[in-house]
Every structure is written in structure tokens, then in C-alpha cells.
Amino acid sequence: MAQNQRPKSLLDSLGEEIIRILTPVSICMLLVVLLVSILNSSSSLYVTSSIATIAYSETGSDSSWDKFIGALLNSLVFVAVVTVATFILVLFFYLKCSKFLKIYMGFSSFVVLGFMGGEIALFLIEEFSVPVDCITFLVLLFNFAVIGVLAVFMSKMPIIVTQGYLVLIGMLVAYWFTLLPEWTTWVLLVAMALYDLAAVLLPVGPLRLLVELAMSRDEDIPALVYEARPVTHHDSASRPVQTRIWRERQNARLDSEDSSSLNSDLNSTVSIVQSSHNGARIARVEEGQVSQRDAELSAPLIDHRMDAQDGLSTESLMLEGMGLGSSGAIKLGLGDFIFYSVLVGRAAMYDFMTVYACYLAIVAGLGITLMLLALYQKALPALPVSIALGVLFYFLTRFLLEVFIVQCSLNLLMF
Amino acid sequence: MTVAAGIGYALVALGPSLSLFIAFISKKPFLILTLLSSTLVWLISLIILSGIWRAFLPLNSTTWWPFAILIFSSIAFQEGLRLLFWKVYKRLEDILDAFADRVSKPRLYLTDKMQIALAGGLGHGVAHAVFFCLSLLTPAFGPATYFVDRCSQIPFFLVSAIIALAFVTVHTFSMVIAFNGYAEGNKVDQLFVPSVHLAAGMMTLINFAYGGCVIGIPLLFLMAILTVMHCGRMVWRRLSESQRQVDS
Numbered sequence: 001m002a003q004n005q006r007p008k009s010l011l012d013s014l015g016e017e018i019i020r021i022l023t024p025v026s027i028c029m030l031l032v033v034l035l036v037s038i039l040n041s042s043s044s045l046y047v048t049s050s051i052a053t054i055a056y057s058e059t060g061s062d063s064s065w066d067k068f069i070g071a072l073l074n075s076l077v078f079v080a081v082v083t084v085a086t087f088i089l090v091l092f093f094y095l096k097c098s099k100f101l102k103i104y105m106g107f108s109s110f111v112v113l114g115f116m117g118g119e120i121a122l123f124l125i126e127e128f129s130v131p132v133d134c135i136t137f138l139v140l141l142f143n144f145a146v147i148g149v150l151a152v153f154m155s156k157m158p159i160i161v162t163q164g165y166l167v168l169i170g171m172l173v174a175y176w177f178t179l180l181p182e183w184t185t186w187v188l189l190v191a192m193a194l195y196d197l198a199a200v201l202l203p204v205g206p207l208r209l210l211v212e213l214a215m216s217r218d219e220d221i222p223a224l225v226y227e228a229r230p231v232t233h234h235d236s237a238s239r240p241v242q243t244r245i246w247r248e249r250q251n252a253r254l255d256s257e258d259s260s261s262l263n264s265d266l267n268s269t270v271s272i273v274q275s276s277h278n279g280a281r282i283a284r285v286e287e288g289q290v291s292q293r294d295a296e297l298s299a300p301l302i303d304h305r306m307d308a309q310d311g312l313s314t315e316s317l318m319l320e321g322m323g324l325g326s327s328g329a330i331k332l333g334l335g336d337f338i339f340y341s342v343l344v345g346r347a348a349m350y351d352f353m354t355v356y357a358c359y360l361a362i363v364a365g366l367g368i369t370l371m372l373l374a375l376y377q378k379a380l381p382a383l384p385v386s387i388a389l390g391v392l393f394y395f396l397t398r399f400l401l402e403v404f405i406v407q408c409s410l411n412l413l414m415f
Numbered sequence: 416m417t418v419a420a421g422i423g424y425a426l427v428a429l430g431p432s433l434s435l436f437i438a439f440i441s442k443k444p445f446l447i448l449t450l451l452s453s454t455l456v457w458l459i460s461l462i463i464l465s466g467i468w469r470a471f472l473p474l475n476s477t478t479w480w481p482f483a484i485l486i487f488s489s490i491a492f493q494e495g496l497r498l499l500f501w502k503v504y505k506r507l508e509d510i511l512d513a514f515a516d517r518v519s520k521p522r523l524y525l526t527d528k529m530q531i532a533l534a535g536g537l538g539h540g541v542a543h544a545v546f547f548c549l550s551l552l553t554p555a556f557g558p559a560t561y562f563v564d565r566c567s568q569i570p571f572f573l574v575s576a577i578i579a580l581a582f583v584t585v586h587t588f589s590m591v592i593a594f595n596g597y598a599e600g601n602k603v604d605q606l607f608v609p610s611v612h613l614a615a616g617m618m619t620l621i622n623f624a625y626g627g628c629v630i631g632i633p634l635l636f637l638m639a640i641l642t643v644m645h646c647g648r649m650v651w652r653r654l655s656e657s658q659r660q661v662d663s
Contacts (some may be wrong), residue, residue: 010515011527019444353550360455404465412622414547415486
């Protein structure tokens, strides 16, 4: 065909970077939706009492206003804990205790993969009646968790293993969040989006301080960050994936949520697991250490590395960032993965129509955020736009679209 | 009726779109983005329509003329939105061409433009299939099935999947025809698309009568085949024209 003789068209490679970050986000959301639909269909009211429900435990019989106030209190407590933990993280980073932070993060990942992953594996085994004995299960789980920790913190692993484990960690944490009561989940999502907005854009916000500290010291922020494979072109030299390169260029970053709160949550849920075997002693010990355990499971970054050409106009930067001519890679913090998946997972608990609508809304929000990033060239939060659109579309679909569609479809009228 | 049946119904509605996606669209990231934005646009159109009509629902399901008004207004709105979609696409085309000049790559070929139109149409089709068919399929994964009174020979899920398949075809290729019609200023093409959409929508009204789906659904597929043939003819004509231009 004549096409083989033509030079490569513009369309072949445009937008590749965005797709490379959209694919893992979509996979994570899909996995959470699958887990929710498989495990929650047994309608077990497994109410986790965690730090997110410390102020108010939702019961089915309360009035709407009570539920709303309770959810608001829960979210305020949660956001307060997250703020405190982030400030402690900034303090540790300022005092140059990065080694301690890294070790602690490795430990958190092990706990997430080992305990949360184990819990969910047990649910699945129960659901599907898989014949497996304890010892085999323990050995497999232990190996799985250890490789996960190594994959996330050593750069010598194949990148697909690292990316896979990051997506798995995001999925596990997101699934646990969907076990919270309904009103609390929605108000919590909105509260986290607002917190993200404040923490990144206000001059006194902890995430902004963290980013500025890291930039001024030319260091990595010790956190869990998903990095898409950089787009290499035949005409540009393949650059080694070093994080220091982006310091010299113009860089614009998106900050997303750090989930030190997740650790607090983690402690309480871990303590729930353990207290069912031992006494409440462990629970109290763990919860007492909340203030000291401050490492993050997710990093506050979307890092957009640009090419070395200075003096680029914004427009070309925007399109340049979409993969043409730049060897940059987009990094997305794991907190974004988690909260997007929580939103979609909670939508899955209602119906699949809301799932599709929320998925499209979140993807649109992510696209808009990436465009704003290219436009403003400074640290931007990744949560607010997507969560806002997601929540909006959820309620619009639930209350408007569903009635309309069901009316038309059941009468076999379509357009 | 079980997971197998559920997956079967989903594939009846979306199988060809999946093949189109894997064959053409998954290779070019820009087309995936076009597909996603197109799906989003048509979802927004459905939400706006449901917002407008919410006050009048639920409609009395014995009379057919309120439904006729509903379908007519929805199709008119969607066709208006298609025109807006075209205008936005025109602007995007200019930006892409300017960008191509700047990085010294060739401008958009005709096949590129048609592929973008195809991705846009596929987005429309996928939005229709997902919201009208797939989202109602959840009970089909369970142990039972459901029959509608008006079309009691086959399960409801299968009927809606078949109708969704026809509409996916109509929407996908209408977008190619429409974009080409607007680009060339071809009045026939420009009018073809809204009329086919309207005809297809009105034909589903035939499903309203008892046993009407036996007549309505084959007619719907006739419209789908008509669209595909017209699109094929149009694409062949344009490609051979541009080939003749290149050769001469």
C-alpha cells in the first residue's frame, strides 16, 4: 500500500505519554471495581472501624442530616490527622532523616501487601472455595510481599514489575477505603480534594513546603510514585532515568495527596486484625504510635520532565509534553490512584452505569489537570478536578440519567 | 443467566467495536484520547437530555406519542451537538497542522482525518452501547433472565444488545460521513446523517407495538447496512480522488 512509502504521520506518536499514565490508572480502577462487585455481592456488612469512622459510626437508621453531620465530623478528623502527619513528614525531611523515611515506607508497603493483601486473598479464597492450606498460603504471601517491597524501592527490577506492584498497592488500599460507610466516603473524598488544593497551592501548605525543600536541596522526595516509562524517540539520545535531570530544566509538577493518613488507617485496621486474635493491647500500642508513624504511602507528585530546549512557548510545551520530541516521563503519586479508585469503587456499589460515568469523568479530570500543568508550569494538585467531576457525574447519573435510560430501554426505545 | 451469558450479551453489543478498537485505535494514542473525549461528550449530551426530560418522567407507557417527542427532541439535540463537535474538531485540526509544521512532520493526511472521525464515531457508538445496554446487563450475570411483554420471544438483554449493535454501527460510520460532508460542503452527506439517525430512532418506536420488534429490528439493521455502504462508497471515492491528485 502507498502508506508504507510515506513518512510517519503526526498521529502515530502524539499523546503517547498521557496514554501511558491513563492505562495503569484504568487498570487500578478496573481491579477495584471487580473486587467490589465480587466481594460485596455477598452483602456482608463488614464495617471497618478505623480512624476515618472515629467520630461517628454510621448506622442505617439515622436520618439524612445526622448522617451528613457524622460524615462531616469523620472527614474533618481524617483531614486533620493527614495534615499533622504531613507536617511531621516535612519536619523529618527538613532534618534530613530521609533514610529513616525510606525504611519506614518499605515497612508500610510490606504491611499493606502482606496484611491487606492477605485479608483480601482470604476473602477471595472464601468466596471461590479455593483449596489451599495455611502454610502454602503463608509462604506465597510472604514472598509476594517481600518482592513487592523490593520492586518498589530498588531500581534494578524490571519496570513492569515495579509498576505492577504499585498498581496492586493502590488497589488494595482503595478497596479498604470502599469498606467505609457511604456518606463518610463521599464527604471524605470531597474533603481530601479540598485539602489537596489547599496543601499544594497555599504558601503555608505542607505539600508545597515539601516540594520546595526537595527542589532546593536537589533531592528525591521519599515516597511511592508511579512512573510511566519515558517515551524514547529515535532522534533523541536515550536519557538515563535519573530524577536529578529534571532539576536543571523547567519542571512543572502536580502534587497529589500523601496518604500518611493511610498509615493511621492501616494501624487501626491492622490492629483490628490482630486484636481479634490477641487482646486489645496491640491495638492500643499501635494506635499510640500514630503520631510517630508518618511515612507516606503515596507521593505528592506528578512530575513532568521536559526537554532541554529553553524558550519554548507554552503551546509547544503542551503538545511537546504529549510525547513528541521530549523524553520526559509523567509521574503520578499513588494517592491519586487510590482516591480515583475509591470513587469508582463506591460508584460500583450502586450500579454499573455510575461506574462508567465516573470513569469518564475522572479521565476527563486527569486530562484537564495535565493540560493545566502544561499551561501553568508549577506544582498543581491532581485530585480536585477529577474528584469534583467524578462526584458531580455520580450524582447526576444516579438521579437523572438512570431514570431516563431505564424508561427508554425497557420500552425498547433507543436513539 | 450466568457469567457466560452476560459476557455474551456484552460482546454482541460491543464485539465489532472492540475489534475496531484493537485493530485501528489502540495503535495510535491520539485516537484513544479522541475516543475517550467523544464518549464523554455524548455522555454529557445524555445527561443534559435526561435533565431536561426528568420532570416528565415516568411517561405513561401505553401511549406512544410522548415517546416520539422524546426521541425526536433527543436526536435533534444530538445532531446539533455533532455540528458543535465538528467545529471543535476543525479548530483542533488547525492546531495539529501548525504543530506539525513546527516540528517539521507532515501535515495530517486524509486517512488521518478519517481515522479521527472514526474514533469520534466509535466513541459515540460506545457511549450508546454502554449506557443503553451494558449498564443494564448486571442482572444478566446472575442466575435468571428477564423478558419484556412487548417482545416476549427473546430475553430483554439479547434484544437490547442487538439493537445496541445496530446503533453502534450507525453512529460509528455516521460520524465519518458527517465529518466528510462538512469538510467537503457536500449537502447530501450533511443531510444523510441526521435523517438516518432520525429514521433509526423512529424505527425503535415500532418496538412499541406488541410483537413489533420482529419488524422493527430488521429495519434497524437495514439502516445500519445503508450507513455502512454509504460510508464505504464515500471513503472509496475520496481516497481514489486523492490518489489521482497525488499521481497527476
